[in-house]
Amino acid sequence: AIASSNNHQVSIWSRNGSQTLAQVVENADTIVSAISMKGVREVATQLQSLPIPPKAVFVTATKGLEPEYTSTPSQIWQETFPSHPVVVLSGPNLSKEIQLELPAATVVASTSKDAAEFVQLVFSSSRFRVYTNSDPLGVELGGTLKNVIAIASGVCDGLQLGTNAKAALVTRGLTEIIRIGNLWGAKTETFYGLSGLGDLLATCNSPLSRNYQVGYQMACGKTLTEVLAHLEGTAEGVNTCQVLMQRAKQRNISMPITEQVYRLLQGEVTPRQALDELMLRDIKPEYSY
Ligand SMILES: NC(=O)c1ccc[n+]([C@@H]2O[C@H](COP(=O)([O-])OP(=O)(O)OC[C@H]3O[C@@H](n4cnc5c(N)ncnc54)[C@H](O)[C@@H]3O)[C@@H](O)[C@H]2O)c1
Numbered sequence: 001a002i003a004s005s006n007n008h009q010v011s012i013w014s015r016n017g018s019q020t021l022a023q024v025v026e027n028a029d030t031i032v033s034a035i036s037m038k039g040v041r042e043v044a045t046q047l048q049s050l051p052i053p054p055k056a057v058f059v060t061a062t063k064g065l066e067p068e069y070t071s072t073p074s075q076i077w078q079e080t081f082p083s084h085p086v087v088v089l090s091g092p093n094l095s096k097e098i099q100l101e102l103p104a105a106t107v108v109a110s111t112s113k114d115a116a117e118f119v120q121l122v123f124s125s126s127r128f129r130v131y132t133n134s135d136p137l138g139v140e141l142g143g144t145l146k147n148v149i150a151i152a153s154g155v156c157d158g159l160q161l162g163t164n165a166k167a168a169l170v171t172r173g174l175t176e177i178i179r180i181g182n183l184w185g186a187k188t189e190t191f192y193g194l195s196g197l198g199d200l201l202a203t204c205n206s207p208l209s210r211n212y213q214v215g216y217q218m219a220c221g222k223t224l225t226e227v228l229a230h231l232e233g234t235a236e237g238v239n240t241c242q243v244l245m246q247r248a249k250q251r252n253i254s255m256p257i258t259e260q261v262y263r264l265l266q267g268e269v270t271p272r273q274a275l276d277e278l279m280l281r282d283i284k285p286e287y288s289y
């Protein structure tokens with residue numbers, strides 16, 4: 001809707017729509033993917049066999065990780081289309097608020113400055129402020145990893161643990177994100193920006209977030225299966241948590257909050273037990289010097 005109101009001609013493809021993928025991308029200068037993680041590689045592969053305009057820029061808004069290779073969506077797009085620029089679009093952008101035209105800001109990140117600035121112009125409006133960034137991996141990981149902390153925040157609110165607990169959880173959650181994000185190759189300062197801290201704050205504090213809802217409803221006594229059966233859309237954090245745990249274990253990275261969310265989602269601990277595990281960890285300095 002934002003690109004349309006900026007006088008761009010927009011065509012939408014979905015599996016259930018009447019237009020084919022080939023028709024939609026035929027003359028596209030920008031191809032935006034907002035598919036959930038599980039469909040990204042399949043759709044990218046379908047597109048690979050179609051004639052794509054040589055100058056088309058790919059934009060990815062998916063916030064997830066591929067289980068097998070722990071690839072990010074932009075890595076899949078770049079690997080599939082090596083000669084095209086890829087731009088990551090991510091920020092505190094709860095879709096229901098964007099639909100209501102409430103003010104919001106986001107980040108478009110790419111190793112190609114020209115591509116990021118082009119996409120910035122496509123989406124900038126008086127209601128949607130778009131910043132460029134040159135760290136696509138950091139922007140993408142910020143949006144993706146915060147979903148695990150949003151599940152934990154939902155648990156925190158569901159158990160009515162209070163504002164102090166929530167502040168501690170979100171802050172230590174950011175520490176975990178930065179720890180693994182740095183080792184992945186992302187910059188620390190990116191995680192303090194809109195796509196990191198910004199999206200963390202939005203998602204950890206909003207009942208509109210599906211990830212937050214997973215944690216909140218589990219804290220109120222529902223099983224993961226029961227929550228997912230009635231959830232509108234995808235809570236990417238459920239899959240991301242598994243992939244993240246796998247990566248953290250392989251690389252010996254400490255991620256205590258992620259580990260407790262993982263154990264909760266696996267049914268190994270109750271929300272109360274997960275809380276006790278976190279509170280009773282060995283005492284330590286806030287930072288390792
Ligand atoms: N909803 C939000 O507020 C929001 C905001 C920013 C980013 N995101 C991210 O965008 C992505 C999508 O979110 P959503 O809320 O639209 O989720 P959703 O579950 O409502 O929609 C996902 C869409 O992907 C399609 N899809 C999945 N697999 C496919 C395949 N193999 N082939 C074709 N289509 C396929 C589904 O049909 C569906 O239309 C997620 O990664 C999410 O984290 C969502």
Ligand SMILES: O=P(O)(O)OC[C@H](O)CO
Pocket residue numbers: 063091092093094095147150199202203208209210211212234235236
């Ligand atoms: O509904 P969620 O939890 O997928 O969150 C949506 C967006 O990531 C918020 O920026």
